[in-house]
Amino acid sequence: MPHRTTAPLWRALLAAGLVCAVGLLPWLSRTDPALTVLRARSAERDPDPEVLAAIRAQLGLDDGPLRLLGRWLAGLPRGDAGRSWISGDEVMPGVLHALGASLLLMAAALVVAVVTAGLVCARTLRRAGAGAGAVRRGGSGSAVLAALPEFLIASVLATVVGVQLGWLPALGWYGPRWTVLPALALGLPAGAVMGRLLDDLLPGALAEPWARAAVARGLPRRRIARQAVRRCLPGLLPNLGLFVVGLTGGAVAVEQLFDIPGLGRTTLQAALAQDLPVLQAGTLALLLLAALAAGLSRTATHLLVGPALRDGSLPSLHGPTPAPARTPPLVYGCLLLGVLALGLPRDPLALDTGLRLQHPTWAHPFGTDALGRDLLARIAHGALDTLLLALGISAVALVTGVLLGLLPRLSGPLADTLNAVPPVLAALLVTAVAGGGSRTPALAVAVVAWTPLAAHTSALLRQERATLHITASRALGAGRLHLLRRSLLPAVLPPVTRHALLRLPGVALALASLGFLGLGAQPPAPEWGLLLAENQPYAERAPWAVLAPAAVLALLGALAVTAAGGLRAAGQSSSAAR
Known part of the structure; x- marks a missing residue:
């Protein structure tokens, strides 16, 4: 019973901490809230000291962030979430x-x-x-x-x-x-x-x-x-x-x-x-x-x-079952390596305005973008940083998710709270605390990437602990560590690892998308998300400019899933050998 009472308290404390962190965002980022509000209200108006002082007085910024947060929290029981700093309308x-x-x-x-x-x-x-x-x-x-x-x-x-x-x-x-x-x-x-x-x-x-x-x-x-x-x-x-x-x-x-x-x-x-x-x-x-x-x-x-x-009467879901992959991951891997081999020798920053939005040719197999840059070169060069970083984050997320998944009372409320934070807001909070730069997208994505893996681990462990063979092993005197090492982790790790591989393309895209929003790498960096976003306005006129990076991203997804199937087959082979 104690954990049923502590879990809601832990969840409430996490939620309160997140709301407080959001309330301190301007001060954490060391920016002037009055200046930001002025720019949001009227971008053309000069930030005169008198104007900024009037905004501070109007919003009560001179009272400090803690008093502002306290007044906002005090109004919530009455259904009053304050008024918008930009429009002046009621928030609720x-x-x-x-x-x-x-x-x-x-x-x-x-x-x-x-x-x-x-x-x-x-x-x-x-x-x-x-x-x-x-x-x-x-x-x-x-x-x-x-x-x-x-x-x-x-x-x-x-x-x-x-x-x-x-x-x-x-x-x-x-x-x-x-x-x-x-x-x-x-x-x-x-x-x-x-x-x-x-x-x-x-x-x-x-x-x-x-x-x-x-x-x-x-x-x-x-x-x-x-x-x-x-x-x-x-x-x-x-x-x-x-x-x-x-x-x-x-x-x-x-x-x-x-x-x-x-x-x-x-x-x-x-x-x-x-x-x-x-x-x-x-x-x-x-x-x-x-x-x-x-x-x-x-x-x-x-x-x-x-x-x-x-009652501990469930059968295990993770026995050996036939699941061969029809298309070997080697095929997709060779295709992806072929794109890299053809594109890396090319210059991703070379401009030729006379070839703007040119359709695919022998000279430019993927066509060119709105500035006449070779898309094959940009996709290949962007793959190096994006894929390596995505692989590193996915590995860290897998280890973190499995370890925290072993502690569901701790990780459950934490995963739910972090998952409620939109990725952009997470990136803004990371930027406020750690500063901007190329590391910001990696930190922001890593903060939330482990949550689905921890939830998956906890759910599978909960069921596996209730299986008949675990119940029998306990009756025979098997200890917790023995069960974890010999039965639970071997059953749970393969599906969670396949889950992590399935999410690898999403991690790669999230990294590049945050960079496009100004929270990391900036143009003309050949990030995959940047390529998609930069060429999206030309999708109707030059569809290849969007389809080429999207096709490579889809190729990465197919590679991840077939590799996951390979892991399943390898696990079954090793189980059969034992």
Whole structure:
């Protein structure tokens, strides 16, 4: 019982610390809040000392950050979150309106994500009644979708479906029809990731004794598939809760592109303008949503497998199951190395304005960008820094996620709290504390990259500890350390490692995207995210300028997933050898 009372307290302390850190953001970054507010209100007005003094007096900045924070907190029980420093309007109605828009978009995106995840797993589920030996996991096509950035999918949908075909509106937020395209942009990659995680667990579920008995009795495949999904869901529910919060606060790029007045966009604009009342209220709303999602996830897990977890009567999901990769990772690796070998000898900064937005030719296989620079050269040179840094961050995130996943009482509230912070806001906080520069994106991404891996580790460990062979081992006198080293970690590490590989393209893109926002490397650096963002305005006129870096990123995703399949096969071979 003690941990049930300490967990909410720990969660409340973390949330309070984050809100306080947000409230101290201007002072931590050693900038003048009055000057930032003046520039947000009127960029053309000169920052005269008298004007700045008037703003300080109006906002009470001379009282210091602690008094400002105290007054803001004192108003919350009355439903008063203060007034915006920029517009002067009351904060609470605007934040609630933005939260409503984000929740509606999140619900629509979740529907798309669930359908997408079902399609990813359809091939495995169709063979549910054919026996364990016939089970085959899906190919690497879903990895391509999971690796594509949301803003790129949004841009393509807005340009093709919204503008060229005119089937759906591509701008604004006025009704259900305006929800479709942004929901597709958010839900497709999220569903691909969730589908891959579910597809990774399904073969183990379909190899359990109950599934073999159901096949022997001739039960319908649909019923067996439904029970297999139900069996795997508890291991995915914590990550699903993280997706819910991410689709609400992390949908900044999609909200910007479709002009949606959502919470992510509102929080980003408040952070850039240092509008503290709006920023604090938006952050608090995201934290409350994260706590609600975590509570619902725990409740759903208890409803699905609560008695089995209590009695220690679950079979293990991680026995050896056939899951060969049809396309070897060597093929994708050779293609990626070929791009690097052809592009590295070229100059990524050489300008030729006479060749602006030239289509692919023998001289420029990937075409040129808006300044006439060779895209192949820029993609290849950008891969070195981006991939090496992404690999390093992914390795650190994997180790951190596994270690903290072993301590769910500590890592659960911490992961939920950090996941509620949009990546841009995390980068701004890191910049305020550690300063700007090339290390800022790496630190910001590393701060939050471990959270889904820790949630996955905790969920799988919770189920594995309740399996029959662990219960029998305890009865025979096996100690905690022996069980952890011999049974628990060997069962949990392979799927979590495959999860980390699946997220590698997303880490690479997050690094480059933060650099484009001015929180790291700056143009003309050949960062992959910079290439996508710089060439996005020319997608309709020169689609190759966007498709080339997107294709390489998708290639990285396919390589990551097939490498994960290779790890699974290697683990099965070693298990068979033992």
